[in-house]
Amino acid sequence: MSHMLPFTDPRSAEGRNPKTMVSGRGCHVTDTEGNEYLDAVAGLWCASLGFSNERLVEAASKQLSTLPYYHSFLGRTAAVTDALARKLTEKLPVGMTKIFFGSSGSEAVDTAVKLTHFYQNARGKPEKKRVVARQGAYHGSGALSAGLTGLDYCHIGFDLPGAMVLRTGRPHYFGDAEPGESETAFSRRRARELDALIVEAGPESVAAFIGEPVMGSGGVVPPPDGYWEAVQEVLARHDVLLIADEVITGFGRTGSWFASQRYGLRPAMLTMAKQMTGAYFPMSALALESNVAEVIEKHAHELGTLGHGFTYGGHPVGAAVALEAVRIYEEMDLPNHVADRSNALNAALAPIKANPRVGNVRVIGLMAGVELVDGRDPATKLARRVADEAERRGVLFRVIGPILGISPPYVVSDAEVELIGRTLVESLDAAVRAEGY
Ligand SMILES: Cc1ncc(COP(=O)(O)O)c(C=O)c1O
Known part of the structure; x- marks a missing residue:
């Protein structure tokens, strides 16, 4: 074929x-x-x-017949895309105030990594670049996002860039706990392992930790009791940003608008896609916490531009569908x-x-x-x-x-x-x- x-x-x-x-x-x-x-x-x-869903079809159709495409480069954008960005900040965890659009989850993850690096450069910490990702994680199929993915079948034969990635254990209590180990003790063990990994690499070299609040493609793995609390304590101690990969969990999959809200995550960046348009249009976004966004925007201003973007990022048809999907979610x-x-x-x-x-x-x-x-x-x-x-x-x-x-x-x-x-x-x-x- x-x-x-x-x-x-x-x-x-x-x-x-x-x-x-x-x-x-x-x-x-x-x-x-x-x-x-x-x-x-x-x-x-x-x-x-x-x-x-007729309403999503109608939203796409209406947008196709008014403005079927516009980009968000070079100081231009589409009204509907701008409206979506504003709407998303109402639903996101408090303090996440900026949205950067893409077309796929992989693009959102790549954007997160690139902006993390940009952020650390802006802070005068050019050596702080490595990203911790977990075994069993799925973060996408782009070169950077696949590099972060922790599933062997995504790596074999591809020689993905790996030097940037530090790998830590997955939060799979059922699969990985020692006999008799409680959930809390398992979470604490994973946090100690993370701490040791960062200390050994040198905290000055570690920029971020990326994790799905609930792992999806790694086997539907919820965080064991106390996991995110313990992990975030380690990250804060070493000045390591948290990137919540909510490509699956965003827009209600785990029962709250974003799983970060359910599990008390305080991410610097948060990816979303999938349910964003009910999958009727390929669309993704990266949300940024306001202080992090401020540092990035200031540095981009000094350089004259934010040199990153995708032709179809923030596509108006996707934005119209996403706005309608959010309306439906609100009504339900x-x-x-x-x-x-x-x-x-x-x-x-x-x-x-x-x-x-x-x-x-x-x-x-x-x-x-x-x-x-x-x-x-x-x-x-x-x-x-x-x-x-x-x-x-x-x-x-x-x-x-x-x-x-x-x-x-x-x-x-x-x-x-x-x-x-x-x-x-x-x-x-x-x-x-x-x-x-
Ligand atoms: C958590 C997570 N991140 C990123 C991705 C990549 O998304 P996409 O396939 O849209 O590039 C996926 C896809 O399943 C995912 O589950």
């Missing part, structure tokens, strides 16, 4: 014959064969308002709505805990991970089989090693949530039989 697919083995059956979608309605998508699927992962965690009372759907998802996933192959079920807002085990080992092959069985039954899950990822659209109904839970139970039973457990 002429289409080279991301994160796909090009020679596998999947690569030769990809499941090809042609239409969507509500939480469902339909392929070329006429098969309909309940997409329990909203595409890539992003189609928060389902696949047929986002935090309460997600809390209600989260309770339903929790209840639907309760029965699967009885299966001895299920080691851990994690539900955070409308993100969930069901981790499968074989004794004490991760059951990766079994998880793949479960997803195949579920697909045959008409429900799409995401496989993350031994974990089944779930992140339905926010508009998921009670009946659909129950179907997700029931299908998972049946698919796991069928997979266990087929794999001969």
Whole structure:
């Protein structure tokens, strides 16, 4: 085929014959064969308002017929993009007052790293450039963002720039805690390891720490008790900026507008994308805390310009769609709505805990991970089989090693949530039989 697919083995059956979608309605998508699927992962965690929201379509259509494109370079911009920037600052954690737009999560992360470096140069600390990122993190596929990503399959064969990155442990309590270690003790251990890493590298060389408030592509990993508090204490001690990567968690996925609010993060920079437009238009943004933004803007003024930007960053069609998405989220009372759907998802996933192959079920807002085990080992092959069985039954899950990822659209109904839970139970039973457990 002429289409080279991301994160796909090009020679596998999947690569030769990809499941090809042609239409969507509500939480469902339909392929070329006429098969309909309940997409329990909203595409890539992003189609928060389902696949047929008329208001988003209308917002895009109206903008396309008034101003279909304008950039934000060289002192020009579009009114709708400017209005979105203002609206976002109302929803963001207090003190985040500046917005820089891009088109993808990877661009937002690259912008965060570049502006971190720019900031440290502006402060007269040109040696303070390294960025701490965690094992299991996913921060994107650009050279810088993939370099920060802590998943082997994103690095192998690519020789990504690595000298800038310091790697620290992931916050996966279920996977990585010592026997008998409490969540708080595990969090404190991770914070001590981070401290030792920064001290060994030399705090004068460490600019920032990047982390997803809840890890997504690394397996739906929520922070254990006390984690962010302990980590932020270490960062503050060493004058290291916090970059919250909220590409997945922004706009309600974990139950608050931004997960930083839920977990008490005080980031210097915050990335967002995905739910920002309900995935109807590729758009991302980096939000900056006001003092950090002030230093960057002052330095850019001294240099005569901020020499960074993307042709499609802040695209007016994306901005119009994002403004409408935010309006819809406000009308649905986002935090309460997600809390209600989260309770339903929790209840639907309760029965699967009885299966001895299920080691851990994690539900955070409308993100969930069901981790499968074989004794004490991760059951990766079994998880793949479960997803195949579920697909045959008409429900799409995401496989993350031994974990089944779930992140339905926010508009998921009670009946659909129950179907997700029931299908998972049946698919796991069928997979266990087929794999001969
Ligand atoms: C936390 C996080 N950061 C960054 C990205 C990269 O976003 P994009 O694929 O839009 O470049 C992703 C994508 O899944 C993500 O989950």
